[in-house]
Amino acid sequence: MGNPSSSEAITNPDYSYTFEGWMGHDEKSIGNMQWGAFEPKRWEEGDIDIKITHSGICGSDLHTLRSGWGPTNYPCVVGHEIVGKAVRVGKEVKHIKVGDRVGVGAQSDSCRNRTGKCSDCSAGRENYCSNEGRCDTYNGVFLNGGKSYGGYATYNRVPAHFAIQIPDGVDSAAAAPMMCGGITVYSPLKQNGCGPGKRVAILGVGGLGAFGVLFAKAMGADNVTGVSRKVVKRDDVLKLGADQYIATDDEPDWAQRYASSFDLIVCTISSPKMPLRDYLGLLDTGGRFVQVGAPEEALPQILAFDLIPKNRSIGGSCIGSPGQIEEMLKFAAEQEIRPWIEERPMSQANKAVVDMEMGFARYRYTLVNEPEQ
CATH class of the missing domain: 3.90.180.10 (Medium-chain alcohol dehydrogenases, catalytic domain)
Incomplete structure (x- = not known):
């Protein structure tokens, strides 16, 4: 071989x-x-x-x-x-x-x-x-x-x-990273109602985040926003299908400008130094923050009042069941998703x-x- x-x-x-x-x-x-x-x-x-x-x-x-x-x-x-x-x-x-x-x-x-x-x-x-x-x-x-x-x-x-x-219509080279990377973001998007009427942010547009943008857009979310540190990824993220892009290192007022703008946030970031409190502030009333990135150290501290006044919630998600992976692959074939x-x-x-x-x-x-x- x-x-x-x-x-x-x-x-x-x-x-x-x-x-x-x-x-x-x-x-x-x-x-x-x-x-x-x-x-x-x-x-x-x-x-x-x-x-x-x-x-x-x-x-x-x-x-x-x-x-x-x-x-x-x-x-x-x-x-x-x-x-x-x-x-x-x-x-x-x-x-x-x-x-x-x-x-x-x-x-x-x-x-x-x-x-x-x-x-x-x-x-x-x-x-x-x-x-x-x-x-x-x-x-x-x-x-x-x-x-x-x-x-x-x-x-x-x-x-x-x-x-x-693996269904016809999904290339083997693309199907492979869907088996973990794809399902890791597909699952929380699906379980939290990503679709028409939802404003969705994907935090961290790397291997997981790119899948997040593709799936959220294919699910029909009203607005899909990619969030990463550097402006250099803006063109890529928009080509993936995002409606907008936030570069946190290059937009000093991003936390204030986009406060209360999203119903669902999926966080793929694996850094213990991420500005978690600012990210939570991006959620609108009743919004949900789902962590899928797994840092090797503790997550940053948050305060109760980061959640209570706006009925926000924070949770996590772990890969997906065999049945859900099968569902994801069929969805990718039907929607012609091309990572x-x-x-x-x-x-x-x-x-x-x-x-x-x-x-x-x-x-x-x-x-x-x-x-x-």
């Missing part, structure tokens, strides 16, 4: 392919991942194996590679925006067949199959499962004890419930994650496995 090879590749005993990937080994792994073999979870008949063609680069990958959100269980293969072809399908799987184009997001299992499963899994909110059994797509542990490895790799093994068919994607060779993953860390992406990178020779 044009990737580094390993003389110690671990071969599936029943199939002639190997599980290899870019592994982080310590907190200095950004730009220093090493190619090698890994052992997937023990096969179960509810699983599928995916031959990976595309894997998006997400900010979560960087946080995990450097143990920013807590100690990482090294070695770790990151990547939870996976698209590829199903090459092995368990006997219990009904909705996927060999050869189907499928995707996997940030979560690979939950307690949904257990007796006494949690209320969230019972209600189809598997992304909020907090019981034993929840497993992230990388740096997690499945119920059978197997470690989860992500998409900077040749193959991925996952319980089929968390694999979603701005730059494809990068899987063999150059180290350079790509460094570029991501430096903020060069406009607006998402997708790693592409080279065809086998």
Whole structure:
């Protein structure tokens, strides 16, 4: 596949392919991942194996590679925006067949199959499962004890419930970052009534924020505003479909000028230094602020009176369930949503994650496995 090879590749005993990937080994792994073999979870008949063609680069990958959100269980293969072809399908799987184009997001299992499963899994909110059994797509542990490895790799093994068919009309390179980046903003927009009659601001127009602008506009919001620090992104954000743009570093009176202007704000910013109180002031009466960016440090402090006088509320949102990811992909196909994607060779993953860390992406990178020779 044009990737580094390993003389110690671990071969599936029943199939002639190997599980290899870019592994982080310590907190200095950004730009220093090493190619090698890994052992997937023990096969179960509810699983599928995916031959990976595309894997998006997400900010979560960087946080995990450097143990920013807590100690990482090294070695770790990151990547939870996976698209590829199903090459092995368990006997219990009904909705996927060999050869189907499928995707996997940030979560690979939950307690949904257990007796006494949690209320969230019972209600189809598997992304909020907090019981034993929840497993992230990388740096997690499945119920059978197997470690989860992500998409900077040749193959991925996952319980089929968390694999979603990619509809025609959505390119694989674009579908990959939708599996986490896309659903992370689609979910709070949908759940909070984004559509006609709503004025929506997207705070932080990077990889997540660009999706936020695209989805909010496609949902029919009356006004979609992109908010970022520098004026340099203005033209890009307007081309993405925003009605207006606010550059907070270059408009000194932005907080006063746009006070009480929005019904819904989705914040993708992952900096603990953001002007949170000023952002809350942008909400009109009854407005809601939803945080999806996850800083490695505490959020700034707010006061009760930032919320009380205008009946404002603040909350959070975590990825989406398999059902909601399927809904999002169908919506993207129907609305012909075209995110701005730059494809990068899987063999150059180290350079790509460094570029991501430096903020060069406009607006998402997708790693592409080279065809086998």
